[in-house]
Amino acid sequence: MHQKSLTIALAGNPNSGKTTIFNNITGSRQKVGNWPGVTVEKKEGIINRYGYELRIIDLPGTYSLTPFSMEEIIARDFVLEKSPDVVIDIIDSSNLERSLYLATQLREIDCKVLFALNMADIASSRGIKINAEKLSELLDLPVVFTVGNRNQGIDTLLKKAVELAESKVDTRGRRKVRYNKDIEESISKLRGFLDSRIQKPLPYNMRWTAIKLLENDKIVKERILQRAGDKSQDLLQEIQSQRTHLASRFNDDPEIVMTDERYGFIAGIIKEVVTTSARQRVDISRNIDLVLTNRFLGFPIFIFFIWLMFQLTFSVGDYPMQWLDSGINLLSTSLGGLLPDGLIKDLLLDGIIAGVGSVIVFLPNILILFFCIALFEDTGYMSRAAFLMDRIMHLIGLHGKSFIPMLMGFGCSVPAIMTTRTLESRKDRVLTILITPFMSCSAKLPIYILLAGTFFNARAGTVIFSIYLAGIVFSVITGRLFRSTLLRGADAPFVMELPPYRAPMIKSLIIHMWDRGKMFLKKMGGVILVGSVVVWALSSFPRNIEYSCDYDAEINKVDAFYRAKTASASGSAGQRLEKERDAAVAKLLMSQRSEKVEKSFMGRIGKALAPIFAPIGIDWRGSVALLTGFVAKEIVVSTLGVLYLSEEEGTDNLKNALLSSGMTPLSALAMMIFVLLYLPCVATIATINQETGSLKWTLFSITYNTSLAWVTAFCVYQAGKAIGFG
């Protein structure tokens, strides 16, 4: 028998404990994805209960259903278009008044609503007592007390939800907000117009549609005008005349008056159902904030937390990273022993395992980082961080919360860009994503160490520090530039709640962490796989290279030469000869490798690009190395090693090779600047694409970064040459 299925949507304010309840209901059986077309997270889970298959949807947390933000539009459209069987409105009992605002709006849409009075324990500890029966009676809907983090009342809640879904009650006559006489008159006039003149009305509640039109709701207006056909002009006129009438009557916009009236209606309910006893007890949260957002201590503590997060992510995370790395090496070596030499083996080992492996090693960092981020979010510290940093970030036209992704960018752009999900406004998110790659990531550091160490000796530290600083400066300039051009518009108003501190729940932290990890493995895996194979193919084809000399023959010659000598020598002399032989062979192999790279497609592309890099002081070897940096910046150094013919991959040899190659301190500086700014690695690009949800922004980011890198390096190199350096 096919089970009957019901859709239950969870709505509620941010910080109302909605996600905790969702986690409690669905446990590990949840699916995290995106709402279609946007990068707002969509969570759903399916469970079987009371003979039904219950599909639970966690709507984005919102204060209202006015379509200002993406979250609100999504939540509202879901309720309007998908008509869930029941909407559970999760209400923060200690904030009943504000929570009821969303509730009145849900009520107006005319769906089956059920209240979960959540965090009742906190409310009662604050001396707030809510008469649930009265509330249920007044609004004519079921009310259930829940304590999400102790899993209390959840079963009753689901049971009531199923009951409500099954009941055939007519919701239309239920008590809703009554506005004052003038507004009600306008509502019924508009309603009459819609009823009589529009052939195909919107499938929404008619009163609600009229209210939204009076409130000048852009989305509803657009939708109804599409259906109105030749009546659209009349309708527009009617809306306008009602709005003007109300505006002159109240001396204010109708939507403002209506918000006021909804709160008036709510105030009436509050008066009847809430009793507040005496003074509240000591507010622990407030005391914590006396320290954490203190004028003097706030910043040091914040910096300490960030430092700790950094240490955990990149220092502690380094151990499992190394284990993973050796695991991958082990896999690679054992496969290497098993497989016959040939193209397949090369593809598998050098292409796929090496490429994907170089990215998978970041998994521990990602998991630790997101554990910390979830900890910040769940305890309520994240909004304090935004509170502290907002002044500074506002200078770039960003929200205080943008600080965390930018800072994490110094570690690795991939998790950094993933943390931009904590930002509410899309523009803020895109802007933060665009400037995060300028925070010089840790993979670029070996390149700086090599170049600065080689060419600037004692001043290397200062030079590297300046490079980092330059990255910050460029991000500020870019931020300001884009905020006033491409992503114009006031940044999101900073009306932000500082929720009470709460003890985090391990379950929710783990779920959060694992979601990110999964996302990383899944999405990165695909793109990285393709990217690695492409780069591998470019650097290992064509297979048959015409070498300038026959290396195999040369090696044999060397071998034979030493064999003859060792035969006559003995003891330590023999060992010395063997070492000499090995060195000679290694040198030949290195030349061969170098020539192979030079003559591969990658090398040819590098050489073809050389004229572009010449004006910034980078030769063809540099350009090939920079190209391979597309896979991962770590590779740049090893490519330079191969191309500059260092005998081993020891840095001292490479240093000497670089010094004698004609590279100057000035061209090294130009190259470092180029590395700082140019296109990020393939993993970052994949993340940008995933998080902006737009190929356009991804391509824009790549183009902008690379051209900025070239222009800046060009200016530095040419200016330096003009004033006599280099």
Add this chain to the structure above:
Amino acid sequence: MLLSEMKEGQAGIIARIGGNGVLRKRILEMGILKGTEIYIEKYAPLKDPLEMIVKGCHLSLRVEEAAQITVDNVK
């Protein structure tokens, strides 16, 4: 008096909320209405934004946004 001119520890009653549509509606929807009592809890270390208590919950607001709100009965 403007909300942005109030000092830490002062309380008052909201008299008028100005500003453009989005911000104004946002503020109203968060329960900051005419006649609501507010208390300035503190300013951030860099003097912006500010934290206030409205109906028992803590909200933060940028100073430039607070400058759109007029407050009466400040004490």
